[in-house]
Amino acid sequence: MEDGTFRSLSYCEGTVDDDYDVRQWDTREDCEVRQILDRIADKWSLLVIALLDCQSLRFTQLRREIDGVSQRMLSVTLRQLERDGLVTRTVHPVVPPRVDYALTPLGRTLHQTIKSLVTWTEEHQGEIARARADYDARREMMES
Amino acid sequence: MEDGTFRSLSYCEGTVDDDYDVRQWDTREDCEVRQILDRIADKWSLLVIALLDCQSLRFTQLRREIDGVSQRMLSVTLRQLERDGLVTRTVHPVVPPRVDYALTPLGRTLHQTIKSLVTWTEEHQGEIARARADYDARREMMES
DNA sequence: CGGTATCCGAGATGATACTG
DNA sequence: CAGTATCATCTCGGATACCG
Numbered sequence: 001m002e003d004g005t006f007r008s009l010s011y012c013e014g015t016v017d018d019d020y021d022v023r024q025w026d027t028r029e030d031c032e033v034r035q036i037l038d039r040i041a042d043k044w045s046l047l048v049i050a051l052l053d054c055q056s057l058r059f060t061q062l063r064r065e066i067d068g069v070s071q072r073m074l075s076v077t078l079r080q081l082e083r084d085g086l087v088t089r090t091v092h093p094v095v096p097p098r099v100d101y102a103l104t105p106l107g108r109t110l111h112q113t114i115k116s117l118v119t120w121t122e123e124h125q126g127e128i129a130r131a132r133a134d135y136d137a138r139r140e141m142m143e144s
Numbered sequence: 145m146e147d148g149t150f151r152s153l154s155y156c157e158g159t160v161d162d163d164y165d166v167r168q169w170d171t172r173e174d175c176e177v178r179q180i181l182d183r184i185a186d187k188w189s190l191l192v193i194a195l196l197d198c199q200s201l202r203f204t205q206l207r208r209e210i211d212g213v214s215q216r217m218l219s220v221t222l223r224q225l226e227r228d229g230l231v232t233r234t235v236h237p238v239v240p241p242r243v244d245y246a247l248t249p250l251g252r253t254l255h256q257t258i259k260s261l262v263t264w265t266e267e268h269q270g271e272i273a274r275a276r277a278d279y280d281a282r283r284e285m286m287e288s
Numbered sequence: 289c290g291g292t293a294t295c296c297g298a299g300a301t302g303a304t305a306c307t308g
Numbered sequence: 309c310a311g312t313a314t315c316a317t318c319t320c321g322g323a324t325a326c327c328g
Contacts, residue, residue, distance in 0.1 A: 034187060036265045036272060041185030043178060059310050070302055075311060085275025096309045097308085106271055113264040120257040121180050127250055128180060131229025203290055214322055219291060240289045241328085 039084065044069055044077040046114060049103065052087065053111050056102035086110060183228065188213055188221040190258060193247065196231065197255050200246035230254060 039045060047066050051057060057065070063074055078101060081087040086107035092098040103111065183189060191210050195201060201209070207218055222245060225231040230251035236242040247255065 032269050032273065033262060033265045034190075036269060037185065037190070037261070038187065040265075041181065041261075043182065046178075046181070063310095071311075072303085072313095073301065076301090083276055083279040084272050085279075086272075091310095097311085099310060106268060106275075109268070110264065113261055116260055117181070117185075117257055118177060120254065121177050121184075124250060124253070125176050125180060128228050128230075129176065131250075132227055134229075135227040215291075216323085217321065220321090235290095241291085243290065 036084075039080060040086075040110060040114065042077070044073055045081060046118075048074075048077055048081060048101075049086070049107060049111055049114060050118075052101060052103045052107070056090075056100045059099050059101070062101065081107070180228075183224060184230075184254060184258065186221070188217055189225060190262075192218075192221055192225060192245075193230070193251060193255055193258060196245060196247045196251070200234075200244045203243050203245070206245065225251070 040049075044066065047069075048062060051062060051065050059074070059078075062078075063069060063071065066074065069077075078087060078089065082089050085104055088102050088104055090100045090102070092100070184193075188210065191213075192206060195206060195209050203218070203222075206222075207213060207215065210218065213221075222231060222233065226233050229248055232246050232248055234244045234246070236244070
């Protein structure tokens with residue numbers, strides 16, 4: 001394939017950034033975008049980031065707010081977010097132990113971005129539900 | 145818990161929409177947001193939506209462009225996207241068979257939203273990589 | 289060409305038990 | 309309180325084979 005062929009196939013208008021390259025969405029080993037995307041779009045990560053917006057919370061508070069999360073998964077999720085520099089973990093040397101979690105500045109910029117995605121989903125979930133119902137109805141027609 | 149308690153904990157400023165409710169990010173059965181998010185943030189879905197921006201492609205073309213996808217997963221992914229009303233499937237009654245996939249208007253609005261997320265990831269992947277290296281280095285210090 | 293059906297292994301997740 | 313460790317389960321995805 002010639003240089004540029006891929007991009008010219010992918011974009012029909014000049015409304016996108018000139019240096020934007022859809023190939024970076026792919027899964028080759030040198031591309032971390034996919035992996036990071038998997039992490040931040042994760043079920044529990046999203047909820048943790050949502051809850052930590054503008055406040056810090058303790059482990060147990062998070063667990064109470066996030067209905068259905070197991071202790072293990074919350075722990076794993078928080079460790080990943082901490083490693084990625086999105087959340088800070090502050091241990092207070094008191095008894096009983098007290099650990100506070102909060103968003104880093106980086107985590108706060110992510111919150112805004114994720115919110116756009118969640119907002120899109122909220123705004124269009126009706127359309128999607130209708131599309132699914134239509135699809136399923138058509139399938140049932142075929143079978144009868 | 146009193147009404148509003150949750151929200152007042154979650155938002156420290158008036159910069160968000162008044163009717164925005166972070167509880168909708170959760171996983172209760174009446175909340176489809178999580179499930180839709182899982183679908184569209186999916187590895188293969190993202191790539192399919194990226195490639196179908198402003199063009200329609202045949203099954204085999206998609207398979208060639210998306211490195212590493214199995215026939216099964218591409219098929220499953222396309223069927224889900226079709227069911228959700230994000231992609232259209234057009235069968236041309238010729239031999240050999242020809243099937244074209246394209247984004248619906250709804251799918252096109254999603255493309256823009258997803259692009260923001262991918263752009264955030266691209267812009268910050270350096271910071272994340274550095275945070276991970278720091279975290280791992282600190283962990284190794286502890287062990288020695 | 290463009291699929292579907294079936295089987296199977298790996299990794300993700302939950303439940304449970306234990307600890308500083 | 310805030311975890312970690314271990315085990316059981318279960319879903320996802322790949323490989324393979326077959327079909328219109």
